[in-house]
Amino acid sequence: MIIQQLSESTEMYLKAMVELSDREMVAIGRLAERLSVTAVSTNEMMRRLGEQGLVKHTPYKGVALTKKGREVACNVLRRQRLWECFLYDHLKIEWTQLYELACSLEHATAPEVTEALAVFLGNPKTCPRGNPIPAADGSFVPLNGIPLSEAAVGATVRVLAVNATATDVIQHLFERGLLPGHKVKVVEAAPLQGPLTLCVDPPEKNGAGGKETVLGLSLAEFVIVES
Amino acid sequence: MIIQQLSESTEMYLKAMVELSDREMVAIGRLAERLSVTAVSTNEMMRRLGEQGLVKHTPYKGVALTKKGREVACNVLRRQRLWECFLYDHLKIEWTQLYELACSLEHATAPEVTEALAVFLGNPKTCPRGNPIPAADGSFVPLNGIPLSEAAVGATVRVLAVNATATDVIQHLFERGLLPGHKVKVVEAAPLQGPLTLCVDPPEKNGAGGKETVLGLSLAEFVIVES
DNA sequence: AATTAACATAAGGTTGCCCTTATTATTGCC
DNA sequence: GGCAATAATAAGGGCAACCTTATGTTAATT
Incomplete structure (x- = not known):
């Protein structure tokens, strides 16, 4: 080589x-x-x-x-x-x-x-x-995972990796706690390629906790989660 | 700034x-x-x-x-x-x-x-x-030193630094043991800008030891020694 | 089948950093 | 004061990697 x-x-x-x-x-x-x-x-x-x-x-x-x-x-x-x-x-x-x-x-x-x-x-x-x-x-x-944009609504998945390269995109994801190892629940997916509503670090049991955030679908593509 | x-x-x-x-x-x-x-x-x-x-x-x-x-x-x-x-x-x-x-x-x-x-x-x-x-x-x-090329004949000086940038020059000096911290005695300086004869790591007391080597004057410029 | 969006290709331009060749200017030295 | 060696400048070129504008070509969609 x-x-x-x-x-x-x-x-x-x-x-x-x-x-x-x-x-x-x-x-x-x-x-x-x-x-x-x-x-x-x-x-x-x-x-x-x-x-x-x-x-x-x-x-x-x-x-x-x-x-x-x-x-x-x-x-x-x-x-x-x-x-x-x-x-x-x-x-x-x-x-x-x-x-x-x-x-x-x-x-x-x-x-x-x-x-x-x-x-x-x-x-x-x-x-x-x-x-x-x-x-x-x-x-x-x-990596054997899927983009967060393709995760099922209602599912709770673990973030494996962040794929973005633009610093502003990385910053945006970072601010929302979308880092490897963290869990995220897909609460809702707006229609017409609309943004996702997420709960980052949701509580183990049902109940309050975690951080709700909204994420554009094209940004969610950069977040690779467990399939 | x-x-x-x-x-x-x-x-x-x-x-x-x-x-x-x-x-x-x-x-x-x-x-x-x-x-x-x-x-x-x-x-x-x-x-x-x-x-x-x-x-x-x-x-x-x-x-x-x-x-x-x-x-x-x-x-x-x-x-x-x-x-x-x-x-x-x-x-x-x-x-x-x-x-x-x-x-x-x-x-x-x-x-x-x-x-x-x-x-x-x-x-x-x-x-x-x-x-x-x-x-x-x-x-x-x-650095407060002088090039080895300007050291007095007969003097034993300590190498402070090597200033060369070309890898082949650095290699040449390295092979002769001209590294920071080592001592070197200027045994002889050939006339007409001729090469120096050196003794690298000379013994403390008079006697055998050290490594004799010959070094071109332009190469000796790259070796900075105590003034 | 027609349209549109994406893609391909051609032509010409710019910038940075390098080159050669040739001419002119300066300086230090004998 | 004259003469090399060194330095400056002018002119013209090359190459990589970008750009714009314009004109075809293909594929996907309706």
């Missing part, structure tokens, strides 16, 4: 792809939106990545990572999440800032630093946001 | 300036050489940095950092050297690789990470290469 030096931009595209959908095709539009670039720029980049054998673009269908592309992407994800562990556990950086700060570092991290960091941290399996950390050999078992 | 987001390239130029000469003018040529770019590119960059108020360029004399430029440069140096501490003390990265690996990280390090890292490390005063770490407020007392 020879990983040539790829640009930060390239790494971001690949990472976004693996974050958006593991092994499935990703629509160019979704990718562009996530990366805050235009679809034209994304198309252009996909052509370049295609030439490098990192992605396969099927016009009008979407793009998918190749084996090589997925390897690189998982490696980026590994670096990102290891840094998140370090920043949170050792530097006491605020939970809401982890993604952004770790993201900058990840692109500047040489393989020997990545592996030494993993050893230093004790080879953690998940990051503070609840996402699994790909192994050094590239193996990566994605 | 508002530090706007500066490019990696900008930071490298500023760092090189403060490393080359504290407060004095630096010749464009030297700067270019250190950064492995052409003098034309360096001139161009100095114009840009001048426009941003980071440097003052006096044609045919050289460039000097402004107050603002020096602040930024010291901040870069701080990040660089804090990372060196972390990489060496906690990740057990090889001494010869510290500069290069810390350099990548430094540009990706947000202020809150820098300060949290400093706290984590216990606010170290020097990096593993022996160089002082600028304080958070920007104050920075450069």
